[in-house]
Amino acid sequence: MPDPLLEVRAxxxxxxxxxxxxxxxxDVAAGQVVAVIGANGAGKSTLLKSIAGVMPxxxxxxxxxxxxxxxxxxxxxxxxxxxLVPEGRRLFPSLSVEENLKxxxxxxxxxxxxxxxxxxxxxxxxxxxxxPATSLSGxxxxxxxxxxxxxxxxxxxxxxxxxxxxxxxVVREIYARLPAIVGEGLSLVIVEQDIVQALAAASQVYCLQxxxxxxxxxxxxxxxxxxxxxxxxx
Amino acid sequence: MEWLNIILQGxxxxxxxxxxxxxxxxxxxxxxLVNIAHGDLIVLAAYVALVATDTLGVNPLLSLVVVVPxxxxxxxxxxRLVLNRTLGGDLLxxxxxxxxxxxxxxxxxxxxxxxxxxxxxxxxxxxxxxxLGGGLAVGTLPLLQFxxxxxxxxxLQALFYRTALGRAFRATSDDQPVAQLMGLDNRHVxxxxxxxxxAVVAVAGVFLAVRAxxxxxxxxxxxxxGFEAVIMGGLGSLxxxxxxxxxxxxxxxxxxQLDPGWQLLAGHIAFLVVLALRPEGLFPKVQx
Numbered sequence: 001m002p003d004p005l006l007e008v009r010a011x012x013x014x015x016x017x018x019x020x021x022x023x024x025x026x027d028v029a030a031g032q033v034v035a036v037i038g039a040n041g042a043g044k045s046t047l048l049k050s051i052a053g054v055m056p057x058x059x060x061x062x063x064x065x066x067x068x069x070x071x072x073x074x075x076x077x078x079x080x081x082x083x084l085v086p087e088g089r090r091l092f093p094s095l096s097v098e099e100n101l102k103x104x105x106x107x108x109x110x111x112x113x114x115x116x117x118x119x120x121x122x123x124x125x126x127x128x129x130x131x132p133a134t135s136l137s138g139x140x141x142x143x144x145x146x147x148x149x150x151x152x153x154x155x156x157x158x159x160x161x162x163x164x165x166x167x168x169x170v171v172r173e174i175y176a177r178l179p180a181i182v183g184e185g186l187s188l189v190i191v192e193q194d195i196v197q198a199l200a201a202a203s204q205v206y207c208l209q210x211x212x213x214x215x216x217x218x219x220x221x222x223x224x225x226x227x228x229x230x231x232x233x234x
Numbered sequence: 235m236e237w238l239n240i241i242l243q244g245x246x247x248x249x250x251x252x253x254x255x256x257x258x259x260x261x262x263x264x265x266x267l268v269n270i271a272h273g274d275l276i277v278l279a280a281y282v283a284l285v286a287t288d289t290l291g292v293n294p295l296l297s298l299v300v301v302v303p304x305x306x307x308x309x310x311x312x313x314r315l316v317l318n319r320t321l322g323g324d325l326l327x328x329x330x331x332x333x334x335x336x337x338x339x340x341x342x343x344x345x346x347x348x349x350x351x352x353x354x355x356x357x358x359x360x361x362x363x364x365x366l367g368g369g370l371a372v373g374t375l376p377l378l379q380f381x382x383x384x385x386x387x388x389x390l391q392a393l394f395y396r397t398a399l400g401r402a403f404r405a406t407s408d409d410q411p412v413a414q415l416m417g418l419d420n421r422h423v424x425x426x427x428x429x430x431x432x433a434v435v436a437v438a439g440v441f442l443a444v445r446a447x448x449x450x451x452x453x454x455x456x457x458x459x460g461f462e463a464v465i466m467g468g469l470g471s472l473x474x475x476x477x478x479x480x481x482x483x484x485x486x487x488x489x490x491q492l493d494p495g496w497q498l499l500a501g502h503i504a505f506l507v508v509l510a511l512r513p514e515g516l517f518p519k520v521q522x
Contacts, residue, residue, distance in 0.1 A: 054411055078417040090412045094404040103401050107417040152417065 005030045005187050007063040013050045020046040022211045033188045035202035042208040044191040048158045052084035053077040083154035087161045089145040091133040098129040104151030111153025112184045118147040139170035159190045209233050235369045240487050246376040248483030249383030252476040253438035255463035257431035263470050264403045264427040267328045271335040273457030279305050279439025280448050294354035294444050302436040309432030313425040343450035351447040379441045391472050462505040468515025
């Protein structure tokens with residue numbers, strides 16, 4: 001097997017005196033979809049923030065494309081091809097839908113994703129391109145957030161709780177687009193509380209519990225009981 | 235007709251105040267930094283223009299070709315080396331540091347250029363005027379200054395809302411951590427904003443130095459005029475800033491006409507009246 005695209009090794013992370021992650025290791029191969037599940041406060045978002053560079057870590061705790069990137073700031077990791085769809089979408093309220101998408105692509109990394117391709121993927125955004133981004137419905141805002149991340153033409157897309165606060169039908173609609181996104185050859189890490197969605201979309205699953213990997217395995221091979229045990233720690 | 239003339243002169247001076255204010259407003263808008271040294275930087279720009287005109291022997295208005303890039307470079311370096319380190323959750327460190335900067339600039343200029351009043355000589359354009367008929371006349375220089383002010387505001391407006399740099403400014407102002415996820419280095423974005431602010435300061439400084447005497451101590455008063463124009467116009471609104479500058483200029487002109495001692499007082503009263511009636515300014519855009 002070739003080197004994985006993303007290697008996380010013995011990653012510790014925390015906020016001040018509070019340590020949120022303890023020695024996390026995780027691999028993502030090129031073109032693979034990996035789900036990270038776990039209860040509230042298990043450290044899922046912290047893991048994504050550490051991979052994206054929002055939170056600093058040890059230099060070799062995160063290796064991307066064979067290079068250590070753990071000490072790079074977020075803006076330099078984007079240039080390498082790591083994009084994050086942050087929890088709660090975090091669209092820029094002063095920018096229109098189209099401006100939010102354009103700023104995602106402002107580094108000009110070459111690749112398949114362009115403004116027209118994003119509008120093909122989410123046609124509803126084309127109709128609302130001139131509207132303030134935060135005036136859209138929650139589901140449409142989530143589409144903007146995903147499109148904004150794709151515009152940087154990442155090799156690795158990190159999605160933090162993209163189903164949070166959305167109606168089930170909207171969640172299904174967004175998840176229905178994931179194959180088209182992965183089809184372009186990028187790798188995906190999805191953090192989810194909606195386990196059914198996560199298991200259906202991913203090939204490999206990591207379950208976090210209190211900052212440690214409690215369970216990992218192929219999505220098809222894990223039993224409900226094993227997931228429940230890892231999830232709740234019972 | 236005399237009053238119409240006075241109001242017209244006030245409007246034209248207002249353009250200068252709007253230029254004082256635009257740079258201040260831009261910096262506050264992008265990084266929530268209140269630059270207490272803004273007025274002294276305007277005076278610094280005037281002295282840079284003085285040196286440029288003396289050494290190059292060119293008209294002060296032509297010296298802008300040199301003064302604008304020099305001030306922009308100073309702005310970029312100042313932000314990268316000093317001011318970025320003061321930014322964070324707390325509003326107090328940048329206030330204190332720019333206050334200190336104000337003291338340093340004033341005393342530095344005093345050492346280098348003494349306390350003597352200086353003025354830039356722009357030649358025949360200073361006394362030229364246009365007759366609009368019916369006894370109305372405007373000086374060519376004040377008119378030019380106003381036109382430049384409107385052009386500067388329109389240029390900033392276009393830059394903010396039509397260019398990639400403007401998008402980067404607005405995104406960084408909205409949400410710094412997420413702007414970094416877009417590949418924007420916020421330290422660089424802030425430094426570009428300060429460079430732009432000081433480029434506007436350079437234009438304002440040169441016009442200030444051509445129209446009146448200046449010495450190292452006049453910065454803080456320009457800062458107050460700038461603040462008043464920004465607040466009256468409403469935070470974050472560039473055209474509002476122009477309106478604020480014009481209100482201030484007209485109020486001062488009317489005050490000065492009633493009694494020469496009332497010029498500054500009338501401006502401050504106009505400011506207080508606007509603040510009392512519309513605390514958020516006339517065209518507010520930014521909340522909080």
